[in-house]
Amino acid sequence: MDPRIREHAEIVADHSTGIEAGENVVIAMPKEAEELAVALHEVVGDRGANPVYLNNSERASRAFLRARADDSETETADGEREDERAFETPSHQLALYEESDVVVVARGGANVSEQSDVAPATTAAYRRAMQPVLKERLSKRWCLTQFPTSGHAQLAGMSTEAYENFVWDAVGLDWDAQREHQAEMVEILDGADEVRIRSGEETDVTMSIAGNTTLNDYGEKNLPGGEVFTAPVKHSVEGEVHFDMPLYRQGREIEGVRVRFEEGRVESYSAERNEDVLDGVFDTDDGARYLGELGIGMNRNIDQFTYNMLFDEKMGDTVHMAVGAAYEECVGEENEANESAEHVDMIVDMAEDSVIEVDGEVVQRDGTFVFEDGFE
Amino acid sequence: MDPRIREHAEIVADHSTGIEAGENVVIAMPKEAEELAVALHEVVGDRGANPVYLNNSERASRAFLRARADDSETETADGEREDERAFETPSHQLALYEESDVVVVARGGANVSEQSDVAPATTAAYRRAMQPVLKERLSKRWCLTQFPTSGHAQLAGMSTEAYENFVWDAVGLDWDAQREHQAEMVEILDGADEVRIRSGEETDVTMSIAGNTTLNDYGEKNLPGGEVFTAPVKHSVEGEVHFDMPLYRQGREIEGVRVRFEEGRVESYSAERNEDVLDGVFDTDDGARYLGELGIGMNRNIDQFTYNMLFDEKMGDTVHMAVGAAYEECVGEENEANESAEHVDMIVDMAEDSVIEVDGEVVQRDGTFVFEDGFE
Numbered sequence: 001m002d003p004r005i006r007e008h009a010e011i012v013a014d015h016s017t018g019i020e021a022g023e024n025v026v027i028a029m030p031k032e033a034e035e036l037a038v039a040l041h042e043v044v045g046d047r048g049a050n051p052v053y054l055n056n057s058e059r060a061s062r063a064f065l066r067a068r069a070d071d072s073e074t075e076t077a078d079g080e081r082e083d084e085r086a087f088e089t090p091s092h093q094l095a096l097y098e099e100s101d102v103v104v105v106a107r108g109g110a111n112v113s114e115q116s117d118v119a120p121a122t123t124a125a126y127r128r129a130m131q132p133v134l135k136e137r138l139s140k141r142w143c144l145t146q147f148p149t150s151g152h153a154q155l156a157g158m159s160t161e162a163y164e165n166f167v168w169d170a171v172g173l174d175w176d177a178q179r180e181h182q183a184e185m186v187e188i189l190d191g192a193d194e195v196r197i198r199s200g201e202e203t204d205v206t207m208s209i210a211g212n213t214t215l216n217d218y219g220e221k222n223l224p225g226g227e228v229f230t231a232p233v234k235h236s237v238e239g240e241v242h243f244d245m246p247l248y249r250q251g252r253e254i255e256g257v258r259v260r261f262e263e264g265r266v267e268s269y270s271a272e273r274n275e276d277v278l279d280g281v282f283d284t285d286d287g288a289r290y291l292g293e294l295g296i297g298m299n300r301n302i303d304q305f306t307y308n309m310l311f312d313e314k315m316g317d318t319v320h321m322a323v324g325a326a327y328e329e330c331v332g333e334e335n336e337a338n339e340s341a342e343h344v345d346m347i348v349d350m351a352e353d354s355v356i357e358v359d360g361e362v363v364q365r366d367g368t369f370v371f372e373d374g375f376e
Numbered sequence: 377m378d379p380r381i382r383e384h385a386e387i388v389a390d391h392s393t394g395i396e397a398g399e400n401v402v403i404a405m406p407k408e409a410e411e412l413a414v415a416l417h418e419v420v421g422d423r424g425a426n427p428v429y430l431n432n433s434e435r436a437s438r439a440f441l442r443a444r445a446d447d448s449e450t451e452t453a454d455g456e457r458e459d460e461r462a463f464e465t466p467s468h469q470l471a472l473y474e475e476s477d478v479v480v481v482a483r484g485g486a487n488v489s490e491q492s493d494v495a496p497a498t499t500a501a502y503r504r505a506m507q508p509v510l511k512e513r514l515s516k517r518w519c520l521t522q523f524p525t526s527g528h529a530q531l532a533g534m535s536t537e538a539y540e541n542f543v544w545d546a547v548g549l550d551w552d553a554q555r556e557h558q559a560e561m562v563e564i565l566d567g568a569d570e571v572r573i574r575s576g577e578e579t580d581v582t583m584s585i586a587g588n589t590t591l592n593d594y595g596e597k598n599l600p601g602g603e604v605f606t607a608p609v610k611h612s613v614e615g616e617v618h619f620d621m622p623l624y625r626q627g628r629e630i631e632g633v634r635v636r637f638e639e640g641r642v643e644s645y646s647a648e649r650n651e652d653v654l655d656g657v658f659d660t661d662d663g664a665r666y667l668g669e670l671g672i673g674m675n676r677n678i679d680q681f682t683y684n685m686l687f688d689e690k691m692g693d694t695v696h697m698a699v700g701a702a703y704e705e706c707v708g709e710e711n712e713a714n715e716s717a718e719h720v721d722m723i724v725d726m727a728e729d730s731v732i733e734v735d736g737e738v739v740q741r742d743g744t745f746v747f748e749d750g751f752e
Binding site for chain 2 (some may be wrong): 020022024026027031034038039041042043044045048050051052053054055056057059060061063064065066067081088091092093094095096097098099100144187
């Protein structure tokens with residue numbers, strides 16, 4: 001086993017989640033990531049905790065979702081409602097998470113397009129049914145990380161070995177130093193009111209973050225981490241955004257997303273490619289039409305786009321906004337936390353012709369922060 | 377996907393477990409069996425049930441068990457007791473099974489020797505901690521089956537393709553016809569008192585089954601099925617048995633097991649190879665020293681030993697006895713059900729120089745039943 005896999009497992013156990021004796025741990029990852037799961041079982045055993053090992057198989061999920069969708073079609077014939085009836089919250093899975101302390105999820109399937117032939121409406125209906133499970137899982141100490149497989153290397157346009165180096169370099173960062181670097185941006189945002197983001201000809205959006213909390217992500221819930229993030233005040237978002245980085249959703253690449261917000265709500269949208277996947281997202285529930293997160297990437301060690309949100313959104317010259325559920329810990333008592341079964345991050349490249357303004361002050365220009373060398 | 381995999385999944389869902397809409401299903405198998413898991417997810421989706429998919433990874437279990445054993449050694453130094461302290465019942469896993477209706481487990485790991493370097497005492501301690509989980513699982517509708525992998529083909533001394541044919545032929549039997557065939561033996565045993573089994577020079581054992589129930593296994597809890605089985609009256613077993621078929625336990629082959637029973641209890645034992653694994657079994661708890669099961673193989677379609685108990689114990693000219701836990705449904709109200717964290721089947725080859733007598737009547741001679749052609 002590559003020694004970096006054991007190091008990865010130790011970072012997850014000690015830095016990201018703090019696994020302790022007697023705790024119940026869920027380890028959920030696809031079979032291609034088994035070596036990381038083996039290393040995690042070793043660490044979990046060493047710390048005196050108890051593992052349950054779920055196989056996050058996209059092939060199995062696809063088979064289930066398609067079969068259930070077919071089934072509902074034969075039973076009913078009244079359009080969208082059929083999907084609502086087709087799924088129920090799996091109470092055994094819910095019970096598993098209720099009794100757990102820590103959840104470790106790794107991506108790393110063989111084929112990122114595995115769910116590309118599941119209808120977006122089916123996925124949306126399934127997500128609605130799974131929302132209580134997701135909510136329970138997110139209430140635990142959790143970590144989402146990546147195992148470098150050939151499928152994800154291919155997505156990034158990299159050799160498998162180069163991608164392994166990329167992933168483990170990103171995972172093995174000096175997280176204390178990263179935390180301090182990011183704290184400078186947290187300080188700017190905490191207590192601030194208006195954030196305005198402009199990029200190129202098409203992006204100019206303004207939102208309030210007044211009363212909400214900005215969190216510093218240094219490799220805990222996401223590994224790699226490397227962003228600061230908060231929640232926009234639900235109805236405050238106004239303007240237009242051109243998300244110029246593609247995103248993968250259900251195995252399909254959505255390109256060139258354009259969204260117009262009015263009083264916080266997505267009033268119109270388009271995509272240059274696979275717009276129907278976006279329809280599925282926005283039709284999931286009303287909360288999917290509002291922003292749940294504003295995130296600012298600050299990890300300079302992630303130096304290229306790999307079409308994987310876990311990495312791309314952390315890049316030092318990007319911002320991302322997520323439609324759907326807000327993180328409750330970001331939302332102040334006076335404000336409404338946006339609720340949704342969705343949480344879909346989309347990225348704006350801020351490297352050129354871009355500024356972030358906070359309460360009228362420019363805090364990032366063309367990807368360089370005000371507290372970094374080279375800011376003009 | 378080989379069409380026999382989908383047929384296998386349908387037999388599991390419809391014949392073995394009867395999965396219905398709204399039920400919670402646990403699918404637990406190693407990653408090498410993923411195609412069967414995918415087919416099961418399809419069937420589960422089609423039937424309107426809800427899956428959870430556990431990865432039964434022997435590599436991960438081994439890593440966990442060894443790490444925990446090491447850990448306990450550094451913390452304490454008082455011999456056997458350290459193992460007792462080293463494991464606890466994982467309550468999240470227990471909660472998962474409590475909320476489940478059906479559990480499908482498949483064997484099919486890449487390497488049957490994967491746990492060969494886990495200390496038997498560690499495994500025994502782990503089994504004790506897991507007993508409530510096992511008990512919960514066995515209280516559900518469950519099925520144990522096999523996916524034909526190269527590792528198990530190698531164990532059987534067969535090519536992978538020949539082994540695939542062997543497994544799927546056995547799984548796809550006409551289970552209605554098999555049930556009727558076996559019912560003849562159930563009729564003989566039901567209401568009987570004394571069973572005596574003699575084979576060769578070394579096996580001559582007598583036990584009472586009075587008051588206990590004989591069950592007909594036709595591919596439900598075991599797939600393939602093909603045996604009738606009951607529980608011996610706990611303290612009635614007297615005599616000696618030479619289990620002349622090897623068994624695999626924790627990835628190690630135990631050969632030539634000889635056991636002497638007095639008033640039901642194992643008073644002495646030996647093995648020609650890997651006797652220490654047997655020590656771990658018998659030292660698990662006191663119940664591990666008593667028989668929990670007497671089984672009579674009746675499946676004529678399993679025509680060769682493959683060193684896999686799921687198949688070997690069903691062969692038409694074998695009997696098997698399990699030390700450890702009795703199946704509660706076999707034990708009459710007047711009798712005591714043997715309890716144990718163990719259940720270890722061991723086989724006697726009855727093909728030659730062997731008889732089974734029930735209440736003094738010979739019911740099988742040299743592997744041929746009294747109701748079969750060729751019985752003399």
